[in-house]
Amino acid sequence: xxxxxxxxNLPNAVVTRIIKDALPEGVNISKDARLAISKAASVFVxxxxxxxxxxAMKAKRKTLTGQDVISAMSDMEFERxxxxxQQSLEAFRKEQKNKKDAxxxxxxxxxxxxxxxxxxxxxxxxxxxxxxxxIVELDGDEEDEEEEENGVDSGQEExxxxxxxxx
Amino acid sequence: xxxxxxxxxxxxxxxxLSRIKTIMKSSPDVSNISQDCLFLIAKATELFVxxxxxxxxxxxxxxxxxxxxxxxxxxNTDDNLEFLHDIIPRKxxxxxxxxxxxxxxSSDDDEDVVVLD
Numbered sequence: 001x002x003x004x005x006x007x008x009n010l011p012n013a014v015v016t017r018i019i020k021d022a023l024p025e026g027v028n029i030s031k032d033a034r035l036a037i038s039k040a041a042s043v044f045v046x047x048x049x050x051x052x053x054x055x056a057m058k059a060k061r062k063t064l065t066g067q068d069v070i071s072a073m074s075d076m077e078f079e080r081x082x083x084x085x086q087q088s089l090e091a092f093r094k095e096q097k098n099k100k101d102a103x104x105x106x107x108x109x110x111x112x113x114x115x116x117x118x119x120x121x122x123x124x125x126x127x128x129x130x131x132x133x134x135i136v137e138l139d140g141d142e143e144d145e146e147e148e149e150n151g152v153d154s155g156q157e158e159x160x161x162x163x164x165x166x167x
Numbered sequence: 168x169x170x171x172x173x174x175x176x177x178x179x180x181x182x183x184l185s186r187i188k189t190i191m192k193s194s195p196d197v198s199n200i201s202q203d204c205l206f207l208i209a210k211a212t213e214l215f216v217x218x219x220x221x222x223x224x225x226x227x228x229x230x231x232x233x234x235x236x237x238x239x240x241x242x243n244t245d246d247n248l249e250f251l252h253d254i255i256p257r258k259x260x261x262x263x264x265x266x267x268x269x270x271x272x273s274s275d276d277d278e279d280v281v282v283l284d
Contacts, residue, residue, distance in 0.1 A: 029220070037238065046194055052208070053197055064199065080218075
């Protein structure tokens with residue numbers, strides 16, 4: 001690889017940690033080997049990008065997608081990674097969706113809050129977890145934190161009923 | 168592990184996405200990169216690093232150590248690691264090389280290496 005102004009190396013500390021977590025305890029890896037694996041990882045990114053790009057170009061797309069990466073793995077003979085990658089992709093999309101839903105929810109509450117004068121210091125949030133059904137659909141259990149927050153933000157949940165009135 | 172924890176773990180990455188993106192953009196003809204794609208390449212790279220370390224250990228002479236030599240060996244024998252040939256070439260010490268040439272050692276400096284291939 002030619003040297004460029006941008007650093008195309010991955011941070012050594014992170015790579016070392018990944019290696020150490022993968023190896024059994026007590027196994028040592030030489031500095032040379034570590035550096036070589038780090039370089040290899042950068043080259044892997046480049047190679048995968050190039051392969052994925054081929055798939056995108058074939059499909060006349062200008063944006064690389066997750067599927068392009070999966071296809072690239074097969075092409076590069078790293079099929080053993082594809083199943084794990086699929087699962088990770090699903091998990092990632094789920095997390096993204098949760099974050100997005102939470103952000104939208106907070107936004108809506110802010111709008112509600114702007115029209116009421118209730119302060120954010122409502123400590124009764126915990127009593128009111130679960131009263132948020134009419135705002136955004138959640139999956140329930142996973143979103144305890146958001147539910148608590150929403151209890152604070154809507155500010156009208158002295159007893160839970162008022163929130164509905166406020167809407 | 169609860170399902171939620173599993174999901175969180177599967178969605179986590181240690182490698183910095185910004186750096187991965189920089190490397191990707193240095194590739195010619197790449198226009199746009201979706202979030203999914205960026206995430207997957209980061210994840211795949213982590214899997215690759217783990218896999219490489221584990222495979223090297225399996226083939227290494229010593230049970231408890233992974234050396235450059237072992238890595239170079241596997242890179243130069245595994246078909247799907249061909250793209251790494253130039254990056255991780257086999258090496259020998261300069262003194263070994265020189266002794267092969269001259270029939271006698273001439274350097275004690277272990278830092279000097281000669282690249283083969």
